[in-house]
Amino acid sequence: MKFTPAKPALTGETLETLTARLAGRGEPAFRARQILEWVYKKRARSWDDMTNLPRPLRAWLGETFALLPAALVLNRQSADVTDKLLLELEDRSLIETVIIRVPQEGVGLEHSRKTICISTQVGCAMGCVFCASGLAGLKRDLAAGEIVAQLLQVCHLEDARTPRARAELASFDNIVVMGMGEPLANYDALLRALTIVNAEWGLGFGARRITISTSGLVPKIRRLADEAIGFRLAISLHGASDAVRERIMPVNKAYPLAQLLPAVREFHERHGRMVTLEFILIEDVNDSLEQADLLREIARDLHAHVNLIPYNAVEGLPWRRPSVLRQEEFARVVRTAGVSVTLRREKGHDIDAACGQLRLKTEKAAPGAPGGGAGS
Numbered sequence: 001m002k003f004t005p006a007k008p009a010l011t012g013e014t015l016e017t018l019t020a021r022l023a024g025r026g027e028p029a030f031r032a033r034q035i036l037e038w039v040y041k042k043r044a045r046s047w048d049d050m051t052n053l054p055r056p057l058r059a060w061l062g063e064t065f066a067l068l069p070a071a072l073v074l075n076r077q078s079a080d081v082t083d084k085l086l087l088e089l090e091d092r093s094l095i096e097t098v099i100i101r102v103p104q105e106g107v108g109l110e111h112s113r114k115t116i117c118i119s120t121q122v123g124c125a126m127g128c129v130f131c132a133s134g135l136a137g138l139k140r141d142l143a144a145g146e147i148v149a150q151l152l153q154v155c156h157l158e159d160a161r162t163p164r165a166r167a168e169l170a171s172f173d174n175i176v177v178m179g180m181g182e183p184l185a186n187y188d189a190l191l192r193a194l195t196i197v198n199a200e201w202g203l204g205f206g207a208r209r210i211t212i213s214t215s216g217l218v219p220k221i222r223r224l225a226d227e228a229i230g231f232r233l234a235i236s237l238h239g240a241s242d243a244v245r246e247r248i249m250p251v252n253k254a255y256p257l258a259q260l261l262p263a264v265r266e267f268h269e270r271h272g273r274m275v276t277l278e279f280i281l282i283e284d285v286n287d288s289l290e291q292a293d294l295l296r297e298i299a300r301d302l303h304a305h306v307n308l309i310p311y312n313a314v315e316g317l318p319w320r321r322p323s324v325l326r327q328e329e330f331a332r333v334v335r336t337a338g339v340s341v342t343l344r345r346e347k348g349h350d351i352d353a354a355c356g357q358l359r360l361k362t363e364k365a366a367p368g369a370p371g372g373g374a375g376s
């Protein structure tokens with residue numbers, strides 16, 4: 001389903017598109033940069049904050065664009081220093097953005113590693129059986145401006161915490177596109193948003209620190225390999241054979257491993273960066289040592305990093321994570337032969353940081369609530 005907002009979001013404009021719009025009004029060429037500077041560097045919260053713009057231009061901007069198309073409705077902070085931002089869009093859909101802080105040994109919290117996790121769709125159409133985001137199907141794609149707005153909301157939150165200095169997005173270590181939705185199913189909006197996030201006139205965040213996670217849309221992985229900007233790529237593998245993967249990820253029927261793995265190789269060869277293979281460990285589904293053997297061979301062949309993630313239980317779904325002993329044994333088998341492996345102790349467990357769970361709960365708590373009942 002497509003949603004047409006009353007006004008396009010300013011956060012979805014690139015320097016080129018905004019310059020073209022302003023030229024149509026006879027504005028001088030420097031205005032677009034000035035406006036984007038107000039949005040991304042000076043963090044204007046209203047059109048009237050933009051004091052070096054002529055009043056009529058401010059009025060026109062207000063009539064033409066939405067300044068920020070996502071409003072913060074809830075910020076839940078967990079004991080393990082994860083923030084979960086619930087944002088409401090113009091059509092009252094709910095999306096989420098997560099800040100994960102991983103404290104480093106021997107230094108204060110202000111020196112923790114900080115990652116921002118963003119969403120790209122409301123719901124998801126891919127139907128992975130273990131995932132809360134896909135339970136109600138896809139409601140709609142996010143517009144580029146809504147994807148960028150999530151990061152701007154994180155900036156506003158950080159600004160409020162550091163009243164004297166404006167927090168730079170660059171103080172975050174990574175952005176991961178691992179929230180709700182399949183990013184590559186919303187390819188054009190994703191690329192436009194990440195171009196704005198990366199640009200020096202935008203949020204100025206390095207592409208090498210941005211990871212796109214996909215369930216394996218092969219033609220889109222190949223297209224991403226052709227892009228000039230080298231984002232990092234993570235593949236949600238979750239099964240090291242077609243039989244296991246197909247059981248939990250319907251996408252594997254369209255793009256089995258024989259198609260997926262060569263596309264991953266091509267991406268790696270083009271951009272020269274290690275691809276990450278994500279593997280959530282689900283008891284009695286994909287945690288056998290045969291799967292570990294196969295996963296090691298795949299990772300070795302692709303020179304990929306393996307990220308093992310104990311499954312985060314979803315209310316109403318039967319899947320469980322294996323015992324810690326089993327997780328460690330699985331990791332040990334993959335790690336032989338020099339494959340680089342991390343076994344994630346996930347952050348934010350106590351506030352349901354896994355994909356889609358907060359939104360689902362909020363909607364359940366308020367039946368008939370706006371934004372609820374995602375259906376395609």
Ligand code: SAH
Pocket residue numbers: 130131132177178179180181182183213214215235236238278280309310311312313314354355
């Ligand atoms: N759609 C994309 C990105 C969003 S999902 C993708 O699938 O890659 C981000 C990651 O969270 C994926 O690896 C996904 O498989 C994983 N995930 C989903 N539900 C989970 C759960 N309950 N516990 C742990 N990881 C989960």
Ligand code: SF4
Pocket residue numbers: 124125126127128131132133134179180181182215236355
């Ligand atoms: Fe969609 Fe990713 Fe969840 Fe699969 S794991 S349903 S692709 S969000």
